[in-house]
Amino acid sequence: xxxxxxxxxxxxxxxxxxxxxxxxxxxxxxxxxxxxxxxxxxxxxxxxxxxxxxxxxxxxxxxxxxxxxxxxxxxxxxxxxxxxxxxxxxxxxxxxxxxxxxxxxxxxxxxxxxxxxxxxxxxxxxxxxxxxxxxxxxxxxxxxxxxxxxxxxxxxxxxxxxxxxxxxxxxxxxxxxxxxxxxxxxxxxxxxxxxxxxxxxxxxxxxxxxxxxxxxxxxxxxxxxxxxxxxxxxxxxxxxxxxxxxxxxxxxxxxxxxxxxxxxxxxxxxxxxxxxxxxxxxxxxxxxxxxxxxxxxxxx
Amino acid sequence: xxxxxxxxxxxxxxxxxxxxxxxxxxxxxxxxxxxxxxxxxxxxxxxxxxxxxxxxxxxxxxxxxxxxxxxxxxxxxxxxxxxxxxxxxxxxxxxxxxxxxxxxxxxxxxxxxxxxxxxxxxxxxxxxxxxxxxxxxxxxxxxxxxxxxxxxxxxxxxxxxxxxxxxxxxxxxxxxxxxxxxxxxxxxxxxxxxxxxxxxxxxxxxxxxxxxxxxxxxxxxxxxxxxxxxxxxxxxxxxxxxxxxxxxxxxxxxxxxxxxxxxxxxxxxxxxxxxxxxxxxxxxxxxxxxxxxxxxxxxxxxxxxxxxxxxxxxxxxxxxxxxxxxxxxxxxxxxxxxxxxxxxxxxxxxxxxxxxxxxxxxxxxxxxxxxxxxxxxxxxxxxxxxxxxxxxxxxxxxxxxxxxx
Numbered sequence: 001x002x003x004x005x006x007x008x009x010x011x012x013x014x015x016x017x018x019x020x021x022x023x024x025x026x027x028x029x030x031x032x033x034x035x036x037x038x039x040x041x042x043x044x045x046x047x048x049x050x051x052x053x054x055x056x057x058x059x060x061x062x063x064x065x066x067x068x069x070x071x072x073x074x075x076x077x078x079x080x081x082x083x084x085x086x087x088x089x090x091x092x093x094x095x096x097x098x099x100x101x102x103x104x105x106x107x108x109x110x111x112x113x114x115x116x117x118x119x120x121x122x123x124x125x126x127x128x129x130x131x132x133x134x135x136x137x138x139x140x141x142x143x144x145x146x147x148x149x150x151x152x153x154x155x156x157x158x159x160x161x162x163x164x165x166x167x168x169x170x171x172x173x174x175x176x177x178x179x180x181x182x183x184x185x186x187x188x189x190x191x192x193x194x195x196x197x198x199x200x201x202x203x204x205x206x207x208x209x210x211x212x213x214x215x216x217x218x219x220x221x222x223x224x225x226x227x228x229x230x231x232x233x234x235x236x237x238x239x240x241x242x243x244x245x246x247x248x249x250x251x252x253x254x255x256x257x258x259x260x261x262x263x264x265x266x267x268x269x270x271x272x273x274x275x276x277x278x279x280x281x282x283x284x285x286x287x288x289x290x291x292x293x294x295x296x297x298x299x300x
Numbered sequence: 301x302x303x304x305x306x307x308x309x310x311x312x313x314x315x316x317x318x319x320x321x322x323x324x325x326x327x328x329x330x331x332x333x334x335x336x337x338x339x340x341x342x343x344x345x346x347x348x349x350x351x352x353x354x355x356x357x358x359x360x361x362x363x364x365x366x367x368x369x370x371x372x373x374x375x376x377x378x379x380x381x382x383x384x385x386x387x388x389x390x391x392x393x394x395x396x397x398x399x400x401x402x403x404x405x406x407x408x409x410x411x412x413x414x415x416x417x418x419x420x421x422x423x424x425x426x427x428x429x430x431x432x433x434x435x436x437x438x439x440x441x442x443x444x445x446x447x448x449x450x451x452x453x454x455x456x457x458x459x460x461x462x463x464x465x466x467x468x469x470x471x472x473x474x475x476x477x478x479x480x481x482x483x484x485x486x487x488x489x490x491x492x493x494x495x496x497x498x499x500x501x502x503x504x505x506x507x508x509x510x511x512x513x514x515x516x517x518x519x520x521x522x523x524x525x526x527x528x529x530x531x532x533x534x535x536x537x538x539x540x541x542x543x544x545x546x547x548x549x550x551x552x553x554x555x556x557x558x559x560x561x562x563x564x565x566x567x568x569x570x571x572x573x574x575x576x577x578x579x580x581x582x583x584x585x586x587x588x589x590x591x592x593x594x595x596x597x598x599x600x601x602x603x604x605x606x607x608x609x610x611x612x613x614x615x616x617x618x619x620x621x622x623x624x625x626x627x628x629x630x631x632x633x634x635x636x637x638x639x640x641x642x643x644x645x646x647x648x649x650x651x652x653x654x655x656x657x658x659x660x661x662x663x664x665x666x667x668x669x670x671x672x673x674x675x676x677x678x679x680x681x682x683x684x685x686x687x688x689x690x691x692x693x694x695x696x697x698x699x700x701x702x703x704x705x
Contacts, residue, residue, distance in 0.1 A: 082662055084351055117517050123435040124419075124428040143422055144415020147435050149354035151517045155661045158351045159415065164342025167415040249661055251520060257432070259529050260517040264434055267506070267532075274502055281382055281498040288384045 038133040038179055039202040039234040040189060041209055042107055045219050047196035049091055049105030053188035057089045060187040080247060083109055085158040088172040089188060096241040106246055110135060110156045110172035111226060112234035115255035118148035118157055133234040134174035142169060153230060153249065153256045174234065202234060209238055231255035309393050309696035312558050316693060324682045331679010334672040338412055346672040352660040353667040360654035361677050362409030364511055365647045366402055368539050373399025373449065374504035375543030381497045390566055390699040393456065395547050397688060397697050400449040403442065405684050412676055434513045441507035448500045452493065458486040460695050509536040515653055525597045525608045526657040528588050537584060538646055541577035544570045545642035552636045554698060568629045574642065578620040585612060607656050615645010
């Protein structure tokens with residue numbers, strides 16, 4: 001017992017510092033070469049809220065016959081909608097803090113994190129981070145535990161609760177088939193009429209974002225959301241107002257997985273701690289059994 | 301085994317159906333109905349789960365609390381078999397049975413919650429192993445441990461039926477087969493049982509703590525009253541602390557139900573460990589809040605803060621103080637009350653960590669279980685009680701004094 005408890009404390013002590021979290025990040029960053037990793041820059045300053053991205057996404061993933069007129073309705077902006085099992089992306093409208101300030105619109109979908117919590121959480125590896133950026137889902141492995149939904153810091157994965165026999169986790173795939181296999185841009189990016197969506201490598205996009213801010217400091221807040229958040233995301237955002245007025249959550253630079261994976265790997269380091277506990281219990285059991293037998297011998 | 305022949309495990313002889321049992325049976329039938337409804341119509345129809353709240357009471361109570369309350373199995377084995385405290389041998393079999401049934405029903409409850417329950421075996425395939433997943437570790441440990449519990453129970457089956465296997469009707473053909481299994485088990489298990497017992501204790505420490513790691517990954521969605529990197533340590537210590545109170549709780553209920561005298565000389569001294577374990581747990585809880593400077597959350601006066609205070613006051617402080625008194629430890633009513641408080645406290649803690657602390661980013665509504673979720677959860681508990689009752693009537697589990705046999 002002593003070993004296990006001490007080991008926990010050690011693990012936790014390390015987990016508390018950012019030192020090891022830094023190691024985890026470096027390891028992941030090395031694996032995810034920025035030159036090869038694709039992303040999308042969402043410039044909410046030029047988004048016109050036409051919802052064509054929603055239509056293109058729906059057409060590709062749900063209904064090839066989707067009617068574009070259906071997506072012209074601007075009344076949906078009265079609510080803040082969330083992506084769900086029947087829509088991988090939605091556009092919402094936001095306003096700054098001042099009364100009567102100009103509204104702007106922002107598309108939301110899976111961020112395709114560099115260190116995805118859903119991938120770390122998945123019990124069977126049904127969710128995978130591909131080296132090109134997309135976080136993909138393999139329904140044939142999935143057991144439907146929904147731990148990915150609990151883990152996601154952006155609350156993106158949605159579930160087909162209505163499907164009794166074959167429910168799937170549903171979320172944006174970053175058009176994996178289009179960008180990796182067909183070498184095309186994602187459906188939403190291709191349809192965007194205002195160049196609010198730019199597809200490219202993550203490194204290019206970060207440079208582009210900062211040069212847009214430098215060129216028009218009056219138009220943007222000096223913050224590329226997703227460049228550093230949680231160790232970086234494939235999808236990144238520019239905004240005319242502070243991100244706290246949008247629905248993107250305020251998150252630390254440290255990946256969501258750093259503490260849990262540090263604890264997990266600390267306890268299971270090459271199975272040494274569990275085997276030591278097993279050995280220790282075995283020793284105690286044998287030692288005390290001999291003592292007990294000797295004692296009984298004396299009594300008889 | 302102890303040579304104390306005043307108390308020998310014996311099958312309980314009494315009528316299975318009493319008015320109470322019939323009520324519990326009806327509750328179980330309702331639970332089976334809810335289970336069938338979920339299987340046919342799916343999670344949307346049967347539960348109040350949604351994209352905001354992916355986990356409900358089937359995880360918070362059936363799985364998380366179920367595993368914690370089955371901790372009596374490994375903590376009793378630790379005391380009686382590893383530390384060789386002979387007088388506690390009488391509690392080993394009932395605690396083992398509770399753990400075996402507890403984990404079995406954890407799995408049955410989990411299957412109801414899994415969207416693709418028919419894929420539940422996937423984590424066993426090496427091609428799908430996912431070492432970063434805390435849930436993977438919990439799943440594998442629980443699966444192996446459940447099998448170990450069945451193996452540990454096998455000698456009890458052998459003791460009762462070896463040389464006496466007599467299945468009715470067409471099954472009689474299998475008599476020889478079962479007979480040989482029992483005789484092999486009887487001959488070999490005795491030699492290796494210690495290996496299984498310490499493996500059971502090790503696996504329990506691993507998954508009891510890992511259950512506490514599960515919500516660590518969701519930091520930004522968790523109330524920092526409960527989110528802490530030492531959550532696995534808190535889960536392990538609270539599981540160890542609730543082990544003996546759970547044994548006491550069910551032992552007193554079983555005695556009442558079977559018209560036996562509670563074995564107070566064993567239970568009272570078992571309760572002596574509880575204040576120490578609860579004290580360690582309380583110190584860790586307070587130290588954790590202190591280190592993370594989370595006191596303002598404790599006194600925020602909202603639902604979460606009130607539930608935190610209730611969890612600590614009712615489930616830890618009050619039973620800790622009660623069990624310090626010799627008089628309370630030695631009175632059936634006092635001991636039962638204190639043990640019940642510890643059990644409820646741990647259940648409340650698991651509900652708090654998995655459900656109350658979880659605050660979705662875009663939640664417009666809050667989660668409350670549906671009637672089907674409640675029926676299924678209560679039904680599983682009823683089923684466990686009924687199977688327990690049947691097993692102690694068939695197998696030698698509960699120790700009965702010679703005079704009452």
